[in-house]
Amino acid sequence: MSTIGKALSLLDTLSRLDKEVGLTDIARLCSLDKATARRFLVELEKHGFVEQDADSRRYRIGSAPVRLARIREARYPFLRVAVPFIKTLAESSAETVHLSEFSGGRLSTIHVEDPPRAHRIIVDVGSILPFHATASGLAFLAFCPPREIDAALQKPLEKFTDHTVVDPELIRGLLEETAARGFSISHQGLEAGVISAAAPVRAPDGRPVGCVAVAAPLSRTTKTAIHEFGAQAIAAANAISEKYYGSERLTGTSPKTRRRD
Amino acid sequence: MSTIGKALSLLDTLSRLDKEVGLTDIARLCSLDKATARRFLVELEKHGFVEQDADSRRYRIGSAPVRLARIREARYPFLRVAVPFIKTLAESSAETVHLSEFSGGRLSTIHVEDPPRAHRIIVDVGSILPFHATASGLAFLAFCPPREIDAALQKPLEKFTDHTVVDPELIRGLLEETAARGFSISHQGLEAGVISAAAPVRAPDGRPVGCVAVAAPLSRTTKTAIHEFGAQAIAAANAISEKYYGSERLTGTSPKTRRRD
DNA sequence: AGCTGAGGTTCAAATAATGAACCATAAGCG
DNA sequence: CGCTTATGGTTCATTATTTGAACCTCAGCT
Structure with a gap:
């Protein structure tokens, strides 16, 4: 892997920890030599991507991404649109509706809207959505090129609940269903007692960029209701895509869909 | 310079352009070989830091910084505090009050509050504040270690208006005044007809992290008024620092102020 | 004192980055 | 139409950077 890739992976690893970490820890977590980790950190720090606490000497995400994000959001205000x-x-x-975005090989939650009622599903902004065990993950994968589906299903698939589907072939079945009807359903895939429906927000080239998902308590959700949520998620996802990508057509399969292959 | 540094500089350069650019342009702007620039871009793209438009093949800032920024802000909600x-x-x-943050070697505007009156100074979020020509820049530099002041003053100093001070020795005088009274004044340094006062927000180790600045039309601002604004900026900056860094002491010069030297 | 584990540094060896030259494609033009 | 000149993208021998075992330093602990 390139040096740049390794440094960015370090940054990614750092971002996934919920606390600041020291040099030795971060080196171990990234399987890097201490000296190498340190050089990366120093270099990243020079550019503001990490910060070192002056007292504890531990490292945390710096302010440069905030600046970049502002610029990106100023030009591509995805959240504001969505x-x-x-x-x-x-x-x-x-019901609780959440929006996820694909970034750095993972699908993470970028916004959550709680419904105006007491009994509702809680989803945290920033949480990572496993591809095989969430409605969003399935909806995302179902509209990806086959190669990426294969890649995702080759990785070890964690069993989060008794209902999590971890057999790659069964998951392929779910993906086909999802592709056919336009939205996915996750029946207690990540958490017991929760059912969700999700639809992908797609870029003009057809590639999914994120998902809209409705999450509801299983106890009060009928089959009809979850299908209705799915249809609404599709509508919302398409509306977001159309507004975000402007007048460009969502042309199913455009001549320039793929870059190389 | 390290490869990581070069790649991050490329990212920085890309972020400073107001439009998407092609491979050849970005390579030229970064003084990199086309092949090198391409490898950087591919690597950055893998991690979501840049995106390539599928049709135009031009590059833009990706979504990874947005994710990192959310995490950073979730843990260190500087803006929400400030x-x-x-x-x-x-x-x-x-009057217009703006907040800047130091990031990637530059001071950039991260928030602006307009006062409830028609005739006011307009400041854009995202704008870069030159160190020698703005109240914020001077306030920031004045509380930096001498080495960084030297570094900033060795660069070419642009003359934005007839009043911009570009003589390094005169600027050193302004910095001493600023350090002594705690806030800086810029008399039409960046734009004619504008006077500003600024004070640094400092981290617990004493290093400035950004500035609070008040910008007013010169025509209605007396010497007394601008000094009053300065005093208020100091108060606001200190309040932000105290709230943001929690109970940690702002100890003037702590034993661990500097990392190496 | 001596031990442990932290952060941080060094320099010869190993590896990854580099860039001139290349190809492919598209647009402009006599 | 063929030529020119852009563009984005790729190759591979050369070169410079990265790497990591061993090292140092400091703080806390026994």
């Missing part, structure tokens, strides 16, 4: 649709859906469905 | 103080100051001073 949030109103998520809000509307949370109101009309009266 | 904004209320900026708002209060904008109301009490009845």
Whole structure:
């Protein structure tokens, strides 16, 4: 792997910890030599991507990404475009609606709207959504090129609940269903007692960039209701995509869909 | 320079352009070979730091920084902490108040509060504040270690208006004044007709991390008023620092102020 | 004192980055 | 149409950077 890749992986690892860590720890977590980790950290620090606490000497994410994110968001205000649709859906469905974005090989939650009622599903912003065990993950994968599906299913698949599907062939079945009807359903895949439906937000080239998902308590959710949520998620996802990518057509399969292969 | 540094500089360069650019352009702007620039871009793209438009093949900032920024902000919500103080100051001073943050070697505007009156100074979020020509820049530099002041003053100093001070020795004088009274004044340094006062927000180790600045039309601002703004900026900056860094002491010069030297 | 584990540094050896030259494609033009 | 000149993208021998075992230093602990 390139040096740049390793340094960015270190940054990624650092970002996934919930506390600041010391040099030795971060080196171990990244399987890097201490000296190497240190050089990376120094270099990343020079550019503001990490910060070292002056007292504890531990490292944390720096402020450079904040600046970059502001610029990116100023030009591509994905959240600002998407949030109103998520809000509307949370109101009309009266369930928790969350939006995820694919970044750095993972699908992570970038916004959550809680419905105006007490008994609801809690989803945290920033949480990572496993591809095989969440509605969002399935919805995302189902619209990916086959090669990426294969790659995702070759990795070890964690069994989060008794209901988590971990057999790659069964998952392929779910993905086909999802592709056919346009939305996915996760029946207690990540947490017991929770059912979700999700639809992908797709870029003009057809590639998914994230997902809209409705999560509801299993106890009060009928089969009809979850299908209705799925249909609403598709509508919201398409609306976001259309608004975000402007007048560019969502042309199913455009001549320039793929870059190389 | 290390490979990582070069790649991050490329990212920085890309972030400073107001439009997407092609491979040849970005290579030229970074003084890199085309092949090298391409490898960097591919590597950065793998990790979501840049994106390539599928049609135009041009590159732009990706979504990874957005994710990192969310994490950083979730743990260190600098803006959320600072904004209320900026708002209060904008109301009490009845002038535009802006907050800047040091990142990647530059001071950039991260928040602006407009006062509730028609005739006011406009400052854009995201704008870069030159060290020698703005109140924020001077306030920041004045509390930096001497080595960084030297470094900043060795670079070419652009003359933005007839009043911009570009003589390094005169600037050193301004910095001493600033350090002595705790806030800086910029008299039409960046734009004609504008006077500003700024104070640094400092980390517990004493290093400035950003600045609070009040910007007013020169025409209605007396010497007394600008000094009053300066004093209020100091108060706001210190309040932000105290709230952001928690109970840690702002100990003037702690034993561990510097990392090496 | 002596031990342990932290952060941080060194320098010969190993490896990855480099860039001139290359190809492919598209647009402009006589 | 063929030529020119852009663009994005790729190759591979050369070269410079990265690497990591061993090292140092400091703080806390026995």
